[in-house]
Structures are given as structure tokens and as C-alpha cells.
Amino acid sequence: MQPLIDNARTFGQRPEEFAQLAQGQSPQVLFITCSDSRVVPALITGARPGELFELRTAGNIVPPYGSDRPSGEAATIEYAVEVLGVQDIVVCGHSHCGAVGALVRGDDLDAVPAVRDWLAHAADEPGAVDAADPTVAAAVQNHVLAQLLRLRSYPCVEKRLANDQLRVRGWYYEVHTGAVREHSADTDAFEGL
Numbered sequence: 001m002q003p004l005i006d007n008a009r010t011f012g013q014r015p016e017e018f019a020q021l022a023q024g025q026s027p028q029v030l031f032i033t034c035s036d037s038r039v040v041p042a043l044i045t046g047a048r049p050g051e052l053f054e055l056r057t058a059g060n061i062v063p064p065y066g067s068d069r070p071s072g073e074a075a076t077i078e079y080a081v082e083v084l085g086v087q088d089i090v091v092c093g094h095s096h097c098g099a100v101g102a103l104v105r106g107d108d109l110d111a112v113p114a115v116r117d118w119l120a121h122a123a124d125e126p127g128a129v130d131a132a133d134p135t136v137a138a139a140v141q142n143h144v145l146a147q148l149l150r151l152r153s154y155p156c157v158e159k160r161l162a163n164d165q166l167r168v169r170g171w172y173y174e175v176h177t178g179a180v181r182e183h184s185a186d187t188d189a190f191e192g193l
Helices: 002-011 015-023 043-044 073-083 098-105 112-119 137-152 155-162
Strands: 027-034 052-057 088-095 167-173 179-184 189-192
Touching: 027 043, 027 073, 043 052, 052 073, 073 088, 073 098, 073 155, 088 137, 098 112, 137 155, 137 167, 137 179, 167 189
Parallel strands: 027 052, 027 088, 088 167
Antiparallel strands: 167 179, 179 189
């Protein structure tokens, strides 16, 4: 913890670098990814402060939309699309994902009921995959596609997609190599950027 504290102490000693951030934000991208500490959106994309609007959830899950039961995730998506006017939304899954791995293996999550109940929002099962694969690559990629379908059902996203004012993208990040792949509708495969 101490190195983090030391950096935080010196971080604010460069106010000229941050003065413009007080004027507001206008990110072009909503980046939805996992809470996993190995996945760092700004590091992956090279984004500077103010360039990405982030939504981090266990397993990069996009929960079902429901105006009768608002969630922080739905509010974040709606704000990014309707207020900030992002032009792209990226749903980024990653290798070695504990959430997707638990789904694939059928892990007993009774000891962590909040996690168990959250993973019930994963949409579809990640599909027929090799449960012995530690990267759970195929499962994560299937999971990303399921979350993209869920995201498209949000009214604000659906409307902006219909008007060609928004693009949604599915990414897969390999934590063990740093490689990033994007889903191609043409080939129905995740290909290098």
C-alpha cells in the first residue's frame, strides 16, 4: 500500500496538468470492463484523464435493463450515452477471468452470495468450452458477445444505434500477453486490432 500512498501524495503536485479537467468531461468512449485489477483501461488504450468513461463490474456484466429497478450500471450507461454523447461503447472481457471461469466450471458460490447472485445476470452461459483452459478464452469471448446483445437492448443505446450515432465493440484482452482483439462481424471472430 505504501507505494500507492507515496504516489498519491505527489500526484497533486502538478496542478497545471489537471486544471483543464475542472472544465468538464467529454469522453468519446464508454469502456465497460471487469473489476479485475489486472485490467487497466487507461493502460490498455493509452487514454489520458477525461478520455474514457468507465464502467467496471465483476465479469464485465451488463445487467438487464429495467426502468422499474434502476441500477448503477444502467445509470452509468444511460449517462454516457444520453448526457455525454459517447460515440463508441467497448465491452472488454479478459483472459483468466474469475467470474467467467466460475460460470464455466459451475463453481459453488454459496459462500459469496452477492457474487453468486450477480453472476446470475451474466445473460447466457458462456457456451460449450474447455473448462480446463485457464485463460477461458472461448468462454470470455462468448460472454462478451452476450453482453453486447444485452447492451443493445437498452433504450438509449438502441435509439442511438438506429440513428447511426453510436458504435458498440467487443474486445478481448489477454492479461498474459497484453494483446487486444476485437470481434469482427464479418468473420464472427476476435481479431487483432
